[in-house]
Structures are given as C-alpha cells and as structure tokens.
Amino acid sequence: MRLRFLVSRGDLPQGSGRRALSTKAESAEGRLWGELAHVHVGAGRGTLKITGLSVLWFATTAASIALASFAFHFPGSLPPGNGDEFVPQGVVGAAIHGGATGLVVGGLQAFLLRRAGRSGGRWLALTVLALFLGHAVADVLPDAYGLPVVATMGGFALGAAQWLAADWPLRIGSAWMAVTGTAWAVAMWAAYEAGRTMPDWRIEHLIIGGAVGVSLGASTAALWLWRPIRETASAGRPRQGATGRTGTP
Structure with a gap:
C-alpha cells in the first residue's frame, strides 16, 4: 500500500514556506517508497517486478543469443x-565468438537484474567467461x-557459472x-x-542460435517465477543500507 504524508492545508504556512514544506513531504515520500520497493522485490508491488523480469528475461535472452550467433561468428x-x-x-x-556473445547476453541479463534491485556485475563477468570457455572447447x-562436448556440457557450465x-543455495x-x-x-x-544441411552457414547459425535462445530464455525465465527464487530475491539487500551476504545476483 502506498504511503502518504497527510498534511492539512491549514497546517502549512502560506507562500514560499508552504510550497517548500509540500515539496519536502513529496520528496521524502518518494525516497521512502523507493527504499521499500527495492527491499520488497518478491511481495506485493514487487511481484510485478519479478513478473516483468521473467518476461523481459525471455525476450532479451532469446533475441540476444540468436543475433549473437549470427553476428559474431566467422563464416563456416x-x-x-x-x-x-x-x-x-x-x-x-x-575470444571474439564467446566473448562478444557473453557481453551481449550477460550484459542484457545483468541490466535486468539491476533493474530488479540486484547487482549484475559478477553475473556479467562469469557469463562472459563461461561462453568464452565453451567456444574455446569447440574451436580448439x-x-x-569439440562439438559434442559443447553441445552436451556447455549449458551446464553456463548454469554453474551463473549459480556461482x-x-x-544448493537447491x-x-x-x-x-x-x-x-x-x-x-x-x-x-537445431x-x-x-546442418543448410547451404548458407549464416542460416545454420541463426537456426541453432534461435533454438538455443528460445529454449534457454523460456526455461530460465520460468525459473524466476519459482517460489524459492522469488523468496530469495525478496530477501536481497536494498541498494542502500543493509550489507552482507544475500544469496542473490
């Protein structure tokens, strides 16, 4: 429920002093609501934040993986x-394939995490590292x-990096x-x-990237709506104030 500062007109002085007090009250209300919104990410109004995160997570993850597979891979x-x-x-x-893909995918995900009140710096760094290592295995x-290892284990490596x-917690x-x-x-x-039978390597990469992006985006977006993750998010630290181990990205 939105908090309001109830000040009657008769209690305020006339002229500039009245306007100043009214402005201060509105400013204090805005700051207080902002702090509450950052703390309670998993309940009440915060539930909309988690739902919005899930929807945007799917859209940006699917699109970024598909486009990166097309834009950052050499012919072949x-x-x-x-x-x-x-x-x-x-x-x-x-370094180009995986690094650039990681920057785009991880960068967009980190941006969404920050918009939800979480810190995204470590998420970005470890997503870049995981996608670089996966591409390195395939290219070396x-x-x-190379391909069987990356296709079978690449996603588990990415998931482990993002878990870190x-x-x-373990569950x-x-x-x-x-x-x-x-x-x-x-x-x-x-995919x-x-x-593999496509004559144009760009179409092949787009098919693979699109399939992985949609699958990965949909499945992980759904996880954000899973109650244990939502409860963990709601227990996270606000941007200002409390510090310490939070268990959230």
Missing part, C-alpha cells in the same frame, strides 16, 4: 573443420570431440544449472540436426 559450419587436430589458435576466435578440440555469480543453484544445461543441450542438438 559446425563443427569448425579442425579434423583430428588440436588447433590452439582457435582461442583467438573463441578435434571435431569429433548469484551465490544461490536453487542446482536447479538453475540443471534447467540451463538441459535446455541448451536439447535445443542445440535438435544442429535441422540446420
């Missing part, structure tokens, strides 16, 4: 054509190993990692089989 199909050889210089390409290892960033973190890993693996394998 999957696997990258390493044959039976290790290609150490593939790390350079992975022989083709027979969020500092969730929530393991669920996030399991959902992220499963959504990634199922979508990537299915790879569908897109």
Whole structure:
C-alpha cells in the first residue's frame, strides 16, 4: 500500500514556506517508497517486478543469443573443420565468438537484474567467461570431440557459472544449472540436426542460435517465477543500507 504524508492545508504556512514544506513531504515520500520497493522485490508491488523480469528475461535472452550467433561468428559450419587436430589458435576466435556473445547476453541479463534491485556485475563477468570457455572447447578440440562436448556440457557450465555469480543455495543453484544445461543441450542438438544441411552457414547459425535462445530464455525465465527464487530475491539487500551476504545476483 502506498504511503502518504497527510498534511492539512491549514497546517502549512502560506507562500514560499508552504510550497517548500509540500515539496519536502513529496520528496521524502518518494525516497521512502523507493527504499521499500527495492527491499520488497518478491511481495506485493514487487511481484510485478519479478513478473516483468521473467518476461523481459525471455525476450532479451532469446533475441540476444540468436543475433549473437549470427553476428559474431566467422563464416563456416559446425563443427569448425579442425579434423583430428588440436588447433590452439582457435582461442583467438573463441575470444571474439564467446566473448562478444557473453557481453551481449550477460550484459542484457545483468541490466535486468539491476533493474530488479540486484547487482549484475559478477553475473556479467562469469557469463562472459563461461561462453568464452565453451567456444574455446569447440574451436580448439578435434571435431569429433569439440562439438559434442559443447553441445552436451556447455549449458551446464553456463548454469554453474551463473549459480556461482548469484551465490544461490544448493537447491536453487542446482536447479538453475540443471534447467540451463538441459535446455541448451536439447535445443542445440535438435537445431544442429535441422540446420546442418543448410547451404548458407549464416542460416545454420541463426537456426541453432534461435533454438538455443528460445529454449534457454523460456526455461530460465520460468525459473524466476519459482517460489524459492522469488523468496530469495525478496530477501536481497536494498541498494542502500543493509550489507552482507544475500544469496542473490
């Protein structure tokens, strides 16, 4: 319920003094409501924040992964054509592919977390690291190993990194990692089989990125509505005031 400062007109002095007191009352009300809104992210008016986070999380995650797979990958199909050889210089390409993808995907997610009253810096950093390492595996290892490892385990690595960033307890973190890993693996394998016959590598990458983005975005967006995560969010620290371990990103 919105708090209001009830001051009768008769209690206020006339002229500039009256206007000054009225302005101060409105300012104090706004500051107080702002603090309450940041603390109570999981209840009351805060529930709308979590719902909004979930919707925007799906939209931005799906779109950013799809566009990044198209925009930040060099021409070529999957696997990258390493044959039976290790290609150490593939790390350079992975820094561009995975690093840029991580900056876009993790950056948008971190922005949404901050809008919900959470801190997103560590989330961004570890998302970039996880996506870089995943791309490095695919670009360095022989083709027979690189793609299967990334398709099967890449999502679990990403989920584990974000669990670490969020500092969730075991129940929530393991669920996030399991959902992220499963959504990634199922979508990537299915999309790879569908897109591998495409004559244009850009279409192939867009199919794979689109499928992974929609699958990952939908599944993790739904997790934000899961009661344990919502309760953890509502217990998080406000932007000002209390400090300490919060268990939220």
